[in-house]
């Protein structure tokens with residue numbers, strides 16, 4: 001189980017209308033939404049990996065400590081939620097390092113995992129894995145082997161594998177039919193699909209692939225009361241706002257119907 005801890009105004013779907021310079025104009029809701037999730041996880045006795053955005057960790061250190069104290073894994077989602085595909089290696093490294101240093105100082109322990117914003121490691125920036133390994137990360141979950149307008153590495157491995165750079169990559173799960181993969185890892189698709197379909201797809205994946213299934217979503221996805229962002233495209237609006245009022249209930253069922261744990265436990269990630 002994974003959560004990308006960021007707020008509604010950080011998402012890539014709104015990056016053309018909200019730049020990082022404007023983030024401070026919004027009233028954050030990530031704190032209350034993440035605390036609702038912590039209660040939900042606790043009620044199911046589920047442990048999760050939280051990929052925390054550095055921007056959030058700097059503003060809500062107590063929230064990050066609380067997540068950690070409840071036995072969840074803290075991992076990094078970088079600092080400023082910029083796609084790695086748009087960064088130079090040096091800018092990428094500085095962004096990741098800033099979040100890593102902050103999280104490790106805050107918790108006094110090593111951070112093992114990283115997830116790139118919008119699964120933005122792919123064909124054009126494999127150098128990112130080298131930098132992650134150099135910074136001491138043991139795993140990444142930054143690739144999505146599907147065809148999508150914003151991301152995707154359809155012909156890269158679909159299951160966790162060891163990279164030559166010395167890091168384990170855990171791709172987002174996909175459903176493969178007739179040689180084509182469709183996304184089943186969470187987020188917008190989880191909100192779009194009826195719960196019964198998600199349950200069916202997860203069950204089939206577990207049975208057919210004999211691989212652990214990982215799920216991702218964001219605290220804003222259970223927040224039907226978040227303010228509407230003006231000026232975004234119809235497609236971005238659809239992706240962001242569809243079924244926000246139903247996600248909490250679906251998640252409740254998902255936590256019940258399968259057994260979950262942190263990335264480091266499920267994929268046996270160890271510190272050397």
Ligand SMILES: [Zn+2]
Pocket residue numbers: 004006077081116117118
């Ligand atoms: Zn994100």
